[in-house]
Amino acid sequence: MSTSLFERLGGNDGITRLTSDLVDNHLANPTIATRFAKGNIPALKQAAASFMISGTGGDNVYKGKDMLAAHKGMNIAAAEFMAVLDDALDAMTKNDVGQREQEEVLFVLYSMRANIVRV
Amino acid sequence: MSTSLFERLGGNDGITRLTSDLVDNHLANPTIATRFAKGNIPALKQAAASFMISGTGGDNVYKGKDMLAAHKGMNIAAAEFMAVLDDALDAMTKNDVGQREQEEVLFVLYSMRANIVRV
Amino acid sequence: MSTSLFERLGGNDGITRLTSDLVDNHLANPTIATRFAKGNIPALKQAAASFMISGTGGDNVYKGKDMLAAHKGMNIAAAEFMAVLDDALDAMTKNDVGQREQEEVLFVLYSMRANIVRV
Amino acid sequence: MSTSLFERLGGNDGITRLTSDLVDNHLANPTIATRFAKGNIPALKQAAASFMISGTGGDNVYKGKDMLAAHKGMNIAAAEFMAVLDDALDAMTKNDVGQREQEEVLFVLYSMRANIVRV
Numbered sequence: 001m002s003t004s005l006f007e008r009l010g011g012n013d014g015i016t017r018l019t020s021d022l023v024d025n026h027l028a029n030p031t032i033a034t035r036f037a038k039g040n041i042p043a044l045k046q047a048a049a050s051f052m053i054s055g056t057g058g059d060n061v062y063k064g065k066d067m068l069a070a071h072k073g074m075n076i077a078a079a080e081f082m083a084v085l086d087d088a089l090d091a092m093t094k095n096d097v098g099q100r101e102q103e104e105v106l107f108v109l110y111s112m113r114a115n116i117v118r119v
Numbered sequence: 120m121s122t123s124l125f126e127r128l129g130g131n132d133g134i135t136r137l138t139s140d141l142v143d144n145h146l147a148n149p150t151i152a153t154r155f156a157k158g159n160i161p162a163l164k165q166a167a168a169s170f171m172i173s174g175t176g177g178d179n180v181y182k183g184k185d186m187l188a189a190h191k192g193m194n195i196a197a198a199e200f201m202a203v204l205d206d207a208l209d210a211m212t213k214n215d216v217g218q219r220e221q222e223e224v225l226f227v228l229y230s231m232r233a234n235i236v237r238v
Numbered sequence: 239m240s241t242s243l244f245e246r247l248g249g250n251d252g253i254t255r256l257t258s259d260l261v262d263n264h265l266a267n268p269t270i271a272t273r274f275a276k277g278n279i280p281a282l283k284q285a286a287a288s289f290m291i292s293g294t295g296g297d298n299v300y301k302g303k304d305m306l307a308a309h310k311g312m313n314i315a316a317a318e319f320m321a322v323l324d325d326a327l328d329a330m331t332k333n334d335v336g337q338r339e340q341e342e343v344l345f346v347l348y349s350m351r352a353n354i355v356r357v
Numbered sequence: 358m359s360t361s362l363f364e365r366l367g368g369n370d371g372i373t374r375l376t377s378d379l380v381d382n383h384l385a386n387p388t389i390a391t392r393f394a395k396g397n398i399p400a401l402k403q404a405a406a407s408f409m410i411s412g413t414g415g416d417n418v419y420k421g422k423d424m425l426a427a428h429k430g431m432n433i434a435a436a437e438f439m440a441v442l443d444d445a446l447d448a449m450t451k452n453d454v455g456q457r458e459q460e461e462v463l464f465v466l467y468s469m470r471a472n473i474v475r476v
Contacts, residue, residue, distance in 0.1 A: 034476065037430040073394040077434045078198035082236075085229070103226040107218070110204065110225060117201075119391065153357065156311040192275040196315045238272065316436035320474075323467065337464070344467060345460040348442065355439075 004057030008101050012053060018095050019048035025087035032083045035074075055108065067115040074119075081117045085109055123176030127220050131172060137214050138167035144206035151202045154193075174227065186234040193238075200236045204228055242295035246339050250291060256333050257286035263325035270321045273312075293346065305353040312357075319355045323347055361414030365458050369410060375452050376405035382444035389440045392431075412465065424472040431476075438474045442466055 009015050023045045026032055036044070047064045054062035064070065088109055092102050128134050142164045145151055155163070166183045173181035183189065207228055211221050247253050261283045264270055274282070285302045292300035302308065326347055330340050366372050380402045383389055393401070404421045411419040421427065445466055449459050 032432065034430050034432050073391050075389065075392050075434070075437060077432070077436075078196070078201045079434075080432060082197045082201070082232070086232075089229075099226070103222040106226055106229060107222040110208075110229075113201070113205075151313065153311050153313050192272050194270065194272050194315070194318060196313070196317075198315075199313060316434070316439045320435045320439070320470070324470075327467075341460040341464040344464055345456070348446075348463060348467075351439070351443075 005101065005104055006053065006057035009052075009056060009097060009105075010095075012049075012058060014095070015052050015056070015058070016049045018091055018097070019052055020045050021091040021094055022088055023048055025091055026084070029083050029087055032080050035080070067112050068119055071116045071119050076117050076119070078117055081113060124220065124223055125172065125176035128171075128175060128216060128224075129214075131168075131177060133214070134171050134175070134177070135168045137210055137216070138171055139164050140210040140213055141206055142167055144210055145203070148202050148206055151199050154199070186231050187238055190235045190238050195236055195238070197236055200232060243339065243342055244291065244295035247290075247294060247335060247343075248333075250287075250296060252333070253290050253294070253296070254287045256329055256335070257290055258283050259329040259332055260326055261286055263329055264322070267321050267325055270318050273318070305350050306357055309354045309357055314355050314357070316355055319351060362458065362461055363410065363414035366409075366413060366454060366462075367452075369406075369415060371452070372409050372413070372415070373406045375448055375454070376409055377402050378448040378451055379444055380405055382448055383441070386440050386444055389437050392437070424469050425476055428473045428476050433474055433476070435474055438470060 006015070009018065023036075023041065027036055027041070047062075050061040051064065054060045085106065088105065089102060092105065097105075125134070128137060142155075142160065146155055146160070166181075169180040170183060173179045204225065207224065208221060211224060216224075244253070247256065261274075261279065265274055265279070285300075288299040289302065292298050323344065326343065327340060330343060335343075363372070366375060380393075380398065384393055384398070404419075407418040408421060411417045442463065445462065446459060449462060454462075
């Protein structure tokens with residue numbers, strides 16, 4: 001496919017909406033909401049957006065920690081990681097992201113598990 | 120894409136090899152091996168193959184239980200479900216399945232979680 | 239303490255009531271209820287009673303499997319084991335079992351974890 | 358029993374040794390070690406000692422957070438909580454704490470679960 005995932009997800013605007021919905025889903029998800037109790041939500045949304053923009057072929061705007069450093073010491077369980085994936089799929093459906101793109105995003109997210117779960 | 124996932128996975132032979140490797144991975148995976156301690160492994164491999172053949176566009180040969188009935192009462196944890204996905208990705212890589220097909224298979228497998236995890 | 243735990247728990251009658259309440263708690267506990275979906279509940283209650291009678295100093299009436307054989311292959315998670323302990327403490331409180339006896343029972347139950355969790 | 362648990366655990370010195378071993382066990386326990394990766398270990402040991410001294414009938418020296426505040430947002434799993442209990446039992450055995458005292462300590466620790474697990 002010639003068009004980048006970044007473009008197919010709606011570019012900066014599409015991804016910013018998508019990751020905002022994603023974080024909102026997390027805040028409402030009983031399996032993981034408590035992880036965000038003390039968090040700076042606007043900063044988190046911005047980090048999520050810039051991470052996804054950089055990772056899907058947009059400008060390289062992510063300045064945050066790498067995935068391992070970001071999750072080190074949190075002892076994130078498999079059930080929590082799956083909650084994140086569920087929230088991502090839900091946010092994509094809510095934003096009319098097609099199945100092909102959902103497959104690609106799920107694959108990329110799942111590929112990060114070794115840097116996120118129980119690290 | 121015009122070719123069915125069934126064909127792109129190598130048809131009956133490719134899928135039979137793939138699911139045989141998948142079950143072998145499960146037997147060697149400490150997170151879930153114990154689930155198969157009393158199982159009939161050849162029958163399990165055959166069921167896995169026929170399920171995947173039916174589900175990807177081959178002949179409708181699966182005669183087993185639906186996913187919910189097959190897992191009801193087992194109280195499968197998220198960590199166990201992720202172990203299954205990990206084993207599937209590993210088996211696909213071992214069988215030279217391309218990334219596009221791995222994305223599709225992962226998406227389908229993940230979509231079954233509501234009928235498998237904690238049911 | 240000179241009186242056996244069996245006697246302090248009310249002997250055959252007390253323990254039979256206690257384990258009946260325990261199993262009822264399990265059936266109502268969302269973390270583990272599904273494990274009993276296909277179970278023979280009266281037989282399970284009887285096994286639980288005879289196990290506890292034998293283990294606390296009553297007659298040696300337990301004829302069931304040892305703990306490891308009984309749980310082998312079930313892949314019981316820590317959260318499920320804790321649900322069992324919670325149900326036991328609740329059943330004891332409901333049956334006016336004193337704190338000293340609850341401490342003893344909890345200690346004995348917890349000591350079985352290596353034969354129950356993820357075996 | 359007329360002697361306080363504090364005295365039966367060896368007073369300030371006994372409990373300080375015990376909680377130091379407890380924290381050392383945590384640092385070596387793969388299920389929870391990562392939680393302490395960025396921690397101040399001497400401060401943690403001191404907090405654990407003063408918490409246990411206060412809680413068992415010694416001087417009221419604990420100045421730290423209450424259990425709920427201390428664990429809020431950490432999303433501690435059942436498997437992690439059991440790892441803590443296991444480490445406590447091991448540390449008590451290593452320090453020749455009697456079974457009666459181990460039962461009492463286990464009961465008290467377990468009673469804190471609602472302020473620690475998934476809060």
